[in-house]
Amino acid sequence: MLNESESLWLAHFSDLHYSPGNLAESDRCFGFAVENAIDLVARLELDSEEGALQLKAFAAATFGRGWSKRPHDVRQFVKELRTALANPLAFREQVATIAADVLP
Structure with missing residues (x-):
């Protein structure tokens, strides 16, 4: 169980691609996807704890639960x-504004 101050980030990957016959390829794809997302968040300077909370709130408000x-x-x-790169x-300001509206 996570404490209120902790967060858990999950990635959802297609099980069609991830199969015993494709493990090496799947690992490369998954690794790239995770590294790419981490890189984008860092380049947007949203990789702090506050930035992560704001980005999570922004995503939920923008795309729904x-x-x-x-x-x-x-x-x-x-x-x-x-695109935000x-x-x-401007993107960080947008994220912060939306997060301020939805976070307690």
Whole structure:
């Protein structure tokens, strides 16, 4: 059980790709996906504890509860992170504003 101040980040991957015959390929794909997401969050300077909480609130407010289990929403979220690289400050401000509206 997590404490209130702790968070858990999960990734949802297709079981069609992850199979005994594709383990090496799947590991490379999963590793790349996780590294890519971590890199995007760091480049947007949202990798602090506060930034992570804000980004989590932003994603839930933008895509709805359970968004991380819907591949389309996950792809759209990553696409938004990539697009945000053009203006990280504006994106961080947007994330902080939305998070302030939904966080206690």
